[in-house]
Amino acid sequence: MIIGCVKxxxxxENRVGLTPDSVSAYVKAGHTVLIEKGAGLGSGFKDSDYKKQGAKLVETAADVWKxxxxxxxxxxPIKVEYKYFRKGLILYTYLHLAAVKPLVLALIKSGVSAFAYETIKDETGLPCLKPMSxxxxxxxxxxxxxxxxxxxxGNGLLISGVTGxxxxxxxxxxxxxxxxxxxxxxxxxxxxxxxxxxxxxxxxKLKSQxxxxxxxxxxxxxxIESLKDADIVVSGVLLPGAKAPKLIKRSYYKQMKKGAVIVDVAIDQGGSTEVSKPTTHAEPVFVVDGIIHYCVANMPGIxxxxxxxxxxxxxLKFGLELANKGAEKAIKESEALKAGLNIYQGKITYKQVxxxxxxxxxxx
Incomplete structure (x- = not known):
């Protein structure tokens, strides 16, 4: 199979889909790997690192997709990448489709087979979501x-405090x-x-630890009681593949400290406050009713x-399985990849989406 990786x-966002070591694994399995020039620089991987492992360097993202x-x-994928979608293409990435309707519609229309890291499920749980979580x-x-x-x-506090x-x-x-x-x-x-x-x-268990x-x-x-005195609130609620529940109501803010910070890690799935909206590392926060909201949708990218x-x-493990078997055989033989398939040949195959x-x- 011809495997492509774009910037x-x-x-x-400075992460990249494949490391040079992963390229080596695909090549050794008999596949061709195309890497857009400069794709790995943000993660510290030079084009020469990929070339040494057998990748073919390609000038443009458009050519890699094609x-x-x-x-x-x-x-x-973001809107400018939708034009590259086509029937028969396998897309293997984080998708978080329950929060992005335009992407869902574009994938349906194109006939792409879309596998989402965040819904791949095996006996260990959600193995491809775990490291980024x-x-x-x-x-x-x-x-x-x-x-x-x-x-x-913020309210001027040092998280650790000091003597006294x-x-x-x-x-x-x-x-x-x-x-x-x-x-x-x-x-x-x-x-x-x-x-x-x-x-x-x-x-x-956590109290014991x-x-x-x-x-x-x-x-x-x-x-509500726990939010009253909080200086930092971290929301890590998760319903795999589904929209995050809006647990933190705006009405609760009246009883919270001004300058408190809510870090909404659930923003990829729509966020867990009533006012959450995606932000970027360039402009990571916004303020509502005196409460600071940090809602960066790609936190690990920093x-x-x-x-x-x-x-x-x-x-890598699941990517190799897809490449070695193709989409149809892989989902027939792997319950993990079957759970990861969100859209297939124009149909939504993941119920929560x-x-x-x-x-x-x-x-x-």
Whole structure:
């Protein structure tokens, strides 16, 4: 199969779909790999690194799209890339379709087979989502702490506190991969951490691992109470492939501290506050009712080398399976890839995406 990898063009996105090591694996499996010139520079990979591993360098993204049978990306295609879609093409990337109706319609119209990293599911959970969720969770605390600084509009607190001065209060919603990664960083920095989750076993395990945290069952009453004193709020709620629930109501802001920071890691799936809207690393925040909202839709893009390597460790296995078998055989033989297929030959095959826009769902 001819595998293509293009430079990411979303704002401040420096990750790349394939590392040179991944190129080597595809080439050794008998495939041809096309890399757009300069695609890996943002992640620290030179064109010569790819060439050494057997890749063919291509001048333009248009030529890569045109010549490839499978495109491996990081982020969902943006509007200027829709023109490259065509019937029979395999698209293998993060898609987050429940938040982007125009992309859904463009994929349906074109007949692309679209596999989403975030819905590939195996016995370990969501293996291709996990590494970026971990990066985003760790970053959520670092970025939240940055926007507590007075010069960034925050309330002037140092997250760790100092002798005689209390640390910042951090509320984490959700004890999944994002929440645990955020907890690890916040706890390590000495923050005063409260964590909410719907699963009591999760709360028990995390309390045992991090004895100084406060834990509460996630419900409206406990959420409102936990938000009142929070300086940083990290929302890591996830309904795989579906729109994120709007857990944080605007009405709650009246009882929150002015200058508090909400880091909405769920923004890829539409966000978990009533006012959330995607932002970029160039302009990461906006303020509503005195509350700072950080809603960057590609958080790991700011640490592209770490993120790209971690992502490839997870995605290579399934990408090779797709390339070796082709889309049809792969979904027949792999439950993981079957779960990852969101749109196939003009039909929505992932129920939550169809439900998000009241469109027709077709079973495989």
């Amino acid at each position: 990411e063009i979303k704002s401040n 010549q490839s049978e499978m495109i491996v990306k990081v982020k969902e 971990e990066v985003a969770g760790k970053l959520s605390i670092l970025e939240g702490a940055r926007f507590l600084y007075k010069n960034n509009g 001065v209390n640390p910042a209060k951090v509320t984490i919603i959700g004890g999944g991969v994002v929440g645990r990664a955020a907890l690890s960083n916040a706890y390590g920095l000495g923050a005063d951490v409260t964590l909410l989750d719907i699963n009591e076993d999760t709360l028990t 991090y004895p100084n945290i406060k834990t509460f069952k996630s419900n409206e009453e406990n959420l 640490v592209p080398k770490t993120s790209t390597i971690a992502l490839n460790h997870a995605t 169809a439900e998000a826009f009241d469109l027709e769902y077709t079973t495989l």
